[in-house]
Amino acid sequence: MKFLLVTDLDNTLVGDDEATQLFNQRLQPVRSQICLIYATGRSHASTCQLIAQKQLLAPDYLIAGVGSEIYQDGTIDLDWAQYLSQDWDKMAIASLAQQFSQLKPQSLKEQNPWKISYCLEPAAENISTLQALQQKLTASGLAAQIIFSSNRDLDILPQTSNKGNALTYLQKRLQIPSEATLVCGDSGNDISMFQQNVRGVIVANALSELLEWHREYGTENHYLAGSACAWGIIEGMAYFWGF
Ligand code: GLC
Numbered sequence: 001m002k003f004l005l006v007t008d009l010d011n012t013l014v015g016d017d018e019a020t021q022l023f024n025q026r027l028q029p030v031r032s033q034i035c036l037i038y039a040t041g042r043s044h045a046s047t048c049q050l051i052a053q054k055q056l057l058a059p060d061y062l063i064a065g066v067g068s069e070i071y072q073d074g075t076i077d078l079d080w081a082q083y084l085s086q087d088w089d090k091m092a093i094a095s096l097a098q099q100f101s102q103l104k105p106q107s108l109k110e111q112n113p114w115k116i117s118y119c120l121e122p123a124a125e126n127i128s129t130l131q132a133l134q135q136k137l138t139a140s141g142l143a144a145q146i147i148f149s150s151n152r153d154l155d156i157l158p159q160t161s162n163k164g165n166a167l168t169y170l171q172k173r174l175q176i177p178s179e180a181t182l183v184c185g186d187s188g189n190d191i192s193m194f195q196q197n198v199r200g201v202i203v204a205n206a207l208s209e210l211l212e213w214h215r216e217y218g219t220e221n222h223y224l225a226g227s228a229c230a231w232g233i234i235e236g237m238a239y240f241w242g243f
């Protein structure tokens, strides 16, 4: 395999059905040259439902739960699980987060051993809540990272996790160089992918959190697509790879 294509699902590959189907058609003739990875915040079960519902191509790997789990053919990667388990005290972190009444736990289906997820009501003081939570975690000596997306979803993950670290783990295993690795996304939990040594496409419908990151840190390796959702991925593949 020569190329590595890593794409987010909601509002990136999925969001415009016509574009998703055109993406599938474009990929089919070159499918054997491309390692296809979906990187999503969704759980494994919810991703499988979406794949069936939207008739997505079967991926080679699935990065689920914002990088907290990696699957190949429905089997979880135990090496990754073991790596994330080091220096990760889920119970202590969850009980500390419980002290923040603004944090409403997401459904049990969205939680897993390496991901604690909450919802925050849109409010002006959200950023200070995030800072206070981070400070408390640090003061308690608990290693964790906080990822805030869509001005609503708050995920707490092991420091070694996230979509970007998961994709780099697979990229190294597959030995695919950075110029042949393309990531695509639209929101805050995709930022870690753009921070890796890769090429990246930000779809035109991206949220302000990702656009702000791009304004501050974007380089010539990051392409701001003129079109939304999977149209933007198609645009980015042509821009970086010529197909
Ligand atoms: C998805 C997940 C949710 C997570 C969000 C942001 O919506 O289902 O648990 O908080 O992505 O990463």
Ligand code: MG
Binding pocket: 008, 009, 010, 011, 012, 185, 186, 187
């Ligand atoms: Mg998305």
